[in-house]
């Protein structure tokens with residue numbers, strides 16, 4: 735018997751609709767509303783850990799640029815399915831691609847796990863290979879780990895494969911990140927705060943000098 739409608743597709747449509755309206759997998763920082771004149775930065779943490787030092791670095795960056803940009807923290811990394819090359823991917827993937835596409839620039843902040851890029855972050859990036867959301871996208875990269883140099887280099891290679899635009903001054907490696915935070919999980923080390931402020935200022939200036947393509 736012919737199916738009158740495709741239940742799976744309908745459920746997906748409902749999910750996309752509801753995600754767009756109410757339960758969005760992101761957090762807007764600094765602004766209750768996105769504004770047209772401000773640059774729009776999407777921040778992605780490579781860590782899903784509850785007391786993540788990379789989440790702390792992202793929160794620090796958000797605080798340091800408060801009011802200057804629309805700063806959106808993507809929180810859906812853990813909900814993305816494993817990359818399988820599907821032409822009709824889950825709504826979480828569609829949403830993630832849209833977040834990247836809509837951003838003027840993307841800040842990635844990641845730890846190093848077992849000498850590599852965390853699998854969940856790499857998985858998210860893999861979902862954009864065929865659709866090209868990172869092509870020419872300005873990206874700033876902060877790697878905050880114990881050492882972090884291997885994940886940092888590996889992610890830069892991946893970003894090159896994605897044709898993302900990473901400026902010379904758009905990368906920051908923060909080793910021994912745990913020692914630069916207090917017991918409340920906040921970044922407190924002065925030199926680290928200064929380095930985060932510097933990379934964010936440079937990134938925002940670069941974004942402001944971009945021709946507006948939207």
Ligand SMILES: Cc1cc2nc3c(=O)[nH]c(=O)nc-3n(C[C@H](O)[C@H](O)[C@H](O)COP(=O)(O)O)c2cc1C
Nearest residue numbers: 781783786787788845846847848849879880881882
């Ligand atoms: C499973 C695991 C593996 C790790 N492997 C490395 C590693 O290979 N190199 C490194 O520099 N740090 C490594 N670390 C230390 C983390 O980079 C460090 O704890 C960092 O603060 C974790 O970031 P997060 O708190 O945002 O998850 C590892 C930590 C975990 C939990």
